[in-house]
Amino acid sequence: MRILHPFVPSLAVLLLAATGAAAQGVLVERSEIRFVSKQLGATVEGRFRKWKASVDFRPQDLARSRADFEIDLASIDLASEESEAEVRRPVWFDTARFPQATFRSSALKDLGADRYEIAGRLTLKGATRDIVIPVQLRRDAAGLSVAEGQFTLRRLDFGVGSGPWSDPAVVADDVLVRVRMVLPRAG
Amino acid sequence: MTAGAARYGGVAIALHWTTAALVVGGFALGLYMTGLDFSPARLEYFAWHKWIGITVFVVAAARLAWRAAVPPPPLPDGVPPWQRHAATAVHRLLYALLLAIPVSGWLYSSATGVSVVYLGAVPLPNLIGKDREVARWLLLLHQSLNFTLAVAVTVHVAAALRHRLVARDGVLERMLPWRR
Numbered sequence: 001m002r003i004l005h006p007f008v009p010s011l012a013v014l015l016l017a018a019t020g021a022a023a024q025g026v027l028v029e030r031s032e033i034r035f036v037s038k039q040l041g042a043t044v045e046g047r048f049r050k051w052k053a054s055v056d057f058r059p060q061d062l063a064r065s066r067a068d069f070e071i072d073l074a075s076i077d078l079a080s081e082e083s084e085a086e087v088r089r090p091v092w093f094d095t096a097r098f099p100q101a102t103f104r105s106s107a108l109k110d111l112g113a114d115r116y117e118i119a120g121r122l123t124l125k126g127a128t129r130d131i132v133i134p135v136q137l138r139r140d141a142a143g144l145s146v147a148e149g150q151f152t153l154r155r156l157d158f159g160v161g162s163g164p165w166s167d168p169a170v171v172a173d174d175v176l177v178r179v180r181m182v183l184p185r186a187g
Numbered sequence: 188m189t190a191g192a193a194r195y196g197g198v199a200i201a202l203h204w205t206t207a208a209l210v211v212g213g214f215a216l217g218l219y220m221t222g223l224d225f226s227p228a229r230l231e232y233f234a235w236h237k238w239i240g241i242t243v244f245v246v247a248a249a250r251l252a253w254r255a256a257v258p259p260p261p262l263p264d265g266v267p268p269w270q271r272h273a274a275t276a277v278h279r280l281l282y283a284l285l286l287a288i289p290v291s292g293w294l295y296s297s298a299t300g301v302s303v304v305y306l307g308a309v310p311l312p313n314l315i316g317k318d319r320e321v322a323r324w325l326l327l328l329h330q331s332l333n334f335t336l337a338v339a340v341t342v343h344v345a346a347a348l349r350h351r352l353v354a355r356d357g358v359l360e361r362m363l364p365w366r367r
Contacts, residue, residue: 040234041307045300045317079299080322086225170227 026053027144030182033071035153038172050075053181057147062108067118067181069103091162098125114138118149124158133179145183153177193260194361202250203362206243206285210340213239214333237296237303240289241311247285263356270346277343284336291329298322 034047050072058065074095078084088095105120114137122131135149153175155161161171213236220232293314296303300317304310350358
């Protein structure tokens with residue numbers, strides 16, 4: 001499944017343990033969390049190199065399903081090392097104070113035709129917002145379940161890019177986040 | 188100057204000096220912007236630098252097409268063969284660089300995952316995928332080609348000045364935008 005961020009690193013794991021759900025990992029090497037931002041109209045691609053996912057996907061029991069993510073913001077892969085250093089600074093992610101973004105799912109909805117919707121809370125740089133991520137489930141050539149979803153995150157809602165960087169004509173407010181998670185066979 | 192040295196046509200002269208202005212401006216901007224700290228202005232400079240580069244490419248292609256249709260005027264008879272050969276070699280090198288440098292910059296930008304939107308209005312496709320190692324090499328290539336261009340332009344300008352000040356054979360005057 002899908003998606004994004006914020007903190008409280010071990011809380012998700014504790015919650016899973018408390019509810020007795022078996023936290024299921026994802027195949028990290030085949031999965032990815034990418035994004036596309038816009039600068040002066042030009043697309044800027046990036047991704048996160050380090051993140052963790054706790055996914056428990058039960059198509060027949062969505063009430064007990066969940067998808068939680070924890071992203072190491074300093075692991076960002078951007079255009080260059082100097083731009084990566086730039087976005088770690090306080091005006092952007094402020095990774096010294098807010099090293100992680102977390103997403104904690106609250107509800108999964110079956111939309112039919114292998115499409116789902118995951119509602120949850122995204123916490124980034126100290127701000128938390130409810131988001132909904134549409135997800136398409138399919139099988140890859142190896143027969144593994146692949147969940148792909150994307151949503152638009154508004155960076156200014158989270159204070160990412162403040163001061164001189166708050167002008168959306170320079171760096172667009174909308175950031176398209178794309179998540180691709182490959183679930184292990186047992187899932 | 189030698190009487191009767193044939194001049195370049197108006198189109199060729201206009202394209203030549205347009206290229207000169209773009210190349211000097213784009214080169215200086217490239218040196219300046221890369222030394223700046225991150226700021227919205229820096230992003231703007233990078234965008235302008237890319238627009239200048241794309242324009243240089245288009246103008247260079249147009250000049251080659253124009254040369255094919257309207258050949259340059261012959262050099263005056265007094266120009267020795269070695270100078271003719273040297274001029275041809277340097278001109279070819281200049282054209283090759285005017286085409287290759289913008290492409291190397293576009294490739295580099297693509298490899299960093301940043302697209303180019305010409306004049307802020309025309310989105311150009313990324314030529315290759317994002318790849319840090321490839322980007323490193325392309326940046327080195329872009330810089331090396333530019334320093335080669337700086338040397339070639341220096342030779343080009345020095346030769347033109349020599350024609351004007353030493354040989355006084357009218358070669359420089361063929362390309363001046365005003366008549367003497």
